[in-house]
Amino acid sequence: MPFILNKTDSIANLYLADMRDVVAQRDRARFRRSQQKLGAILAYELSKTLHYQTSEVQTPLGICKVHLPTQQPVLATILRAGLPFHQGFLEVFEQSESAFVTACRKTKKSGSFTIQVDNISTPNLDGKVLIMIDTMLATGQSVVNVCKELLAQYDIAELHVAAVIASTEGIAHVRANLPKAKIWVCAVDEEMTSKSYIVPGLGDAGDLAFGEKV
Numbered sequence: 594m595p596f597i598l599n600k601t602d603s604i605a606n607l608y609l610a611d612m613r614d615v616v617a618q619r620d621r622a623r624f625r626r627s628q629q630k631l632g633a634i635l636a637y638e639l640s641k642t643l644h645y646q647t648s649e650v651q652t653p654l655g656i657c658k659v660h661l662p663t664q665q666p667v668l669a670t671i672l673r674a675g676l677p678f679h680q681g682f683l684e685v686f687e688q689s690e691s692a693f694v695t696a697c698r699k700t701k702k703s704g705s706f707t708i709q710v711d712n713i714s715t716p717n718l719d720g721k722v723l724i725m726i727d728t729m730l731a732t733g734q735s736v737v738n739v740c741k742e743l744l745a746q747y748d749i750a751e752l753h754v755a756a757v758i759a760s761t762e763g764i765a766h767v768r769a770n771l772p773k774a775k776i777w778v779c780a781v782d783e784e785m786t787s788k789s790y791i792v793p794g795l796g797d798a799g800d801l802a803f804g805e806k807v
C-alpha cells in the first residue's frame with residue numbers, strides 16, 4: 594500500500610491546498626515553496642523506514658548514544674517540474690547525492706504518447722537506496738521508464754517513488770511494473786484528462802513553478 598500523507602490531517606494539507614488553488618498559484622515563488630515544504634515532510638516520513646545503527650556522540654559533558662541512518666538515499670528527479678520537490682527532500686537528506694533525468698513526451702497522431710528518456714546524470718547506485726522524486730505521478734510512464742533503466746544498470750538496494758499528487762492509474766502502473774518500489778504521495782486523485790493531466794490535480798507543475806514553456 595502506498596503511504597498517503599493527507600490520510601492523516603496535518604499542516605501539510607495547507608501546503609497542498611495552496612499548490613492546488615488557482616489564485617494562490619499565480620505566485621510562483623509560493624507554489625515552489627509549498628512544494629519544497631511537502632518534499633521535506635515526505636522525506637521525514639520516509640526517513641522512518643531507513644536503516645539505523647547505534648553510534649556515539651561526544652557532547653561537552655559526556656558521551657551520548659544515538660541511533661543514526663546507515664546511509665543517506667540518492668535523490669533522483671525528472672527535470673524540470675520535480676526540482677522544488679527534490680529541493681525539499683535535499684533539505685532533510687542534506688548529504689544525499691542526486692541524479693537528474695531529462696525525458697520528453699513523444700506524441701503520436703492518435704494523441705497517445707510514449708515517454709522517451711533522453712539523459713540520466715547519476716552517481717553509482719550499487720547498494721544504494723534510491724528515491725525517485727516526481728511531482729505529478731500521472732500515467733506513471735516516466736517514473737517506470739527511468740527506474741527500469743536504472744535498475745538494469747545498477748544493483749539498487751531499495752527503491753522509493755515519491756510524488757505530490759498521484760493518479761490511481763499512475764500508482765497502479767508503478768505497482769505493476771516496479772513491484773518492489775515503495776510509493777510515497779501527499780494525495781491521490783481519481784481522474785485524468787485525455788492529455789493525462791490529473792483531475793482535480795493542480796495543472797502543469799513545471800509551468801506553474803518556472804513559467805509557461807513554448
Ligand SMILES: O=c1cc[nH]c(=O)[nH]1
Pocket residue numbers: 674729731789790791792794795796797798799
Ligand atoms: O496533472 C499533471 C500531470 C502531469 N504533469 C503535470 O504537471 N500535471
